[in-house]
Amino acid sequence: MMKNLIEAINMDKNNISLRAIVLTAVGNVFSAGHNLKELQRSSGIENHKLIFNTATELMRSIIESPVPVIAKVNGFAAAAGCQLVATCDVIVCSDNSRFSTPGANFGIFCSTPGIALARSIPKSKAMYMLLTGEPISAREAYEYGLVTKVVSAEQLDTEINKIIENIKYKSRSVVALGKQFYYRQVDQSLLQAYKLGEEIMVNNINTNDGQEGIRSFVEKQKASWTHE
Template sequence: MSNQKTRNALSLQMMEDLISNITFNQDDPALRCIVLYGEGKVFSAGHNLKELTSKEGIEHHNQVFSTCSRLMLGIMQCPVPVIAVVQGLAAAAGCQLVATCDIAICTENSSFSTPGANFGIFCSTPGIAVCRAVPRKVAAQMLFTGLPLTAQEALQAGLVSKVVSQEELDEEVKKVVDAIIHKSRSVVELGKKFLYEQLEMDIKTAYRHGQEIMVKNLTMTDCQEGIRSFIEKRKPIWTHGFEKCH
């Protein structure tokens, strides 16, 4: 995201651009993960409030929030992991974006807030993602007070995966990306899809479906290659496809 003038606000155009880039060539086996940065000292300040004034009208407002929902769901439905890299402030829908990404790495000076009520618009949709990422009372305090979480508080609450110094950021991102790209894309895709599906299930249903997924996983060529490579003490040679072994 590169619009420091608006603090990388999630304008309608910005969200459409993100959707376009996240969905571009999704079926290409060479695509292994997506890294989302915000240029400058702000990851994203959330929606562009200039697009939310009454003169824009309800139709435009519906378009803004439906596009935002498409973006968030698109990240979850993306076949590869999406990583948020935060250097500074992530507020409102920007915080929602961080909460939605599969992995979030931030610097020590980062902060996370849902301050919409301060400006007369409660962060209802950002709260959907935040409430699914952090304990309810942490989410409630963020939503009702607008007070930010520090990087360490966000880590403790589960909003981010890792906190590092500014100097260590690129190295940590590379470490995570390398760990992902050395795995079978098809295995990761299968796992990500089920990860989000099972969150909406009761535990008995989750285990029943999880069992089916594990058995399906075992039929894949890449799975059997991975098992063989472990037994034979060598690096696996992935196909990155969903072919079944014979």
């Protein structure tokens, strides 16, 4: 499944008609994480390494995708499934969704899911989830900052479509530039981030779509993006 997701995310990333990617699932489980049967000692350490390396590549594919990756969650997301959610750019969930990192309950601390949590929510909230394994509700996930929006299950498709429509009317190249910069600056010092930001802003302004956006604003006309 992880390899299929990586392939799907990377497949059309150079296609300018692709404006967003939505990750979702059928049924009331978004993702329960890794198959613990595959993590038994009998499957071998090399296989274990491959599983976690593939998971890392999946998270990397989401972050490096030039278009926003949106998680549409309608149900339960646990362990690596919660990691997957936390890695997405925008997360919309139904009000019956729940999130947990219960690995310690089974003798396997959710170390890699904790990486994504630590970059999404406050330390005390992340540690609570990691140490207790207790699931949090959709409302709690919103209050923690883990998800972007909570809607009813009936409104989920409508909300996702609304976000996609909003993104569609922007320059793909500008969105890609902004997303790339966001993830580059996160781990830098404040001053380093600002210096990089200066460079990015100048580059952005001097792209075709940067100039087109300025022209359309000044002339009060609709922008005609070239996505360059």
